[in-house]
Amino acid sequence: MSMPFGYASPEQIMRDRAEYARKGIARGRSVVVMQYADGILFVAPNPSKALHKISEIYDRIGFAAVGRYNEFESLRLAGIRYADINGYTYNRSDVTGRGLANLYAQQLGMIFTESIKSLEVEIVVAEVGEEPGRDQIYRLTFDGSVFDEQGMAVIGGQADAVGGRLKERYSEGLPLAQALDAALFALTEPGGERPAPTQLEVAILDRNREHRKFLRLTGPRLQRVLDETAPPAPPAEPAPAPAPETGPPIGPEGEIDTGSGE
């Protein structure tokens, strides 16, 4: 049987698309989503104050994503529309993380099979419950697969390595400061330096908050949480002389992560 010119088998097409998406996602840095004593913690190394990787979807639902910014941003906006329209049509308690994860799974799956290019994104939908047992963390991949994660989820470039390090430190019901410490430990390569607070995007879904549970931790608030687990200051040394030859820092070291995964 002769093959038409340019024929590629469906298996080949799917493999190529998956390969393409994986490469795109692997370029971005990882994001950690994990349970802590009062809810769910999101941590992402992200120097941008405007381009968020973590966001509020609804009262109890948060969203985290890695990959191509414009793609996960349009998923985020669709999620907000979905949540708001359902909450308005029925009741605020009728908007669930499961429903949202299903919506995303359908959209991602459809694009993966029908479009030339699949979305280069990996996302987490997390919902905080009344008690820790009812917290839910869903991880969705570019092909529309949904994983119901227990306790923690890691997405993005070095997901396996970061996940491995997170497992070392993770335990159920960690207080916020310890949980953040564990997340930063996981996100830092062994021997590497932890990202500065200004290079971090941190948010929580706190089950004890009223109305909307989502809260971004920034500035002094984030610093206070970080200080709780900071190693005790080294014994007082003579005041370090300011190094005259190094000027004031003019920008973060290394490549700036724009959130676009580029």
Place this chain on the structure above:
Amino acid sequence: MNNLFTNTGSSSFTEFLGAYAPDLLPTRAQALAAPVGDQIPHATTIVAATCAGGVVMAGDRRATSGNMISQRDIEKVFRTDDYSCIGIAGTASTGIEVARLYRVELEHYEKMEGRSLSTEGKANRLATMIRGNLAMAMQGLVVVPLFAAYDPDRDAGRIFGYDVGGGPYEQRQYHTIGSGSIFARGSLKKLYRENASAEDTVVTCLQALYDAADDDSATGGPDVTRKIWPVVAVINSDGFRRLSDEEVAEYVQGILDARMTDPDGPTAPLR
């Protein structure tokens, strides 16, 4: 479902709803055969007054249908976001729907854009929504809101009034809406003190509601036997806070005790 993903219009929830599910908008396109204004529940008096670093809003709990009391414990003051609230007077059903939609509207914008609307932006948005109800208002389904917010840029409370055609009209110091508003406004005029503490302003607002209930049959006074108290909200830099029933009961008890000897309440100095 698909235009959830493809809609790239503005960050307004109302606009999106109008395209996606117009049936859910409070505005109704059909004309009514006859005005029904008298037969369906009406919400009545709301008062708001600014205080030092914030604003207080209070509403009575009565809804009436014509001469009948249709509900004794209706709530007419709603939190719309962390720094604002809305009180409604007029047709209760439409008003509640508008308040609910308005809350989603503010939140939707905040989540889509990653920032809150400015206080003027919030006030203008509400004006458009009220204007959308004009055709219904002409047939008796009138809704008039009162909007109060803490403005972080000015570190002060602000109050905006509306009419059936929209608005907003920014009000200095205090404003009242609803059937008992005339009496409440007279009372506020004499009792309002600029830059008073939030506690004192709560008393002022409760006195105004009491005076409104005294002279307007559609405004409910505090129901001591059933323990139904006015809804009181305070908004300042800490955000929106609705006073608990116990707190309001204490304020109301103080007012009732004083009125036992002086039924018309406190008097303003003559000069």
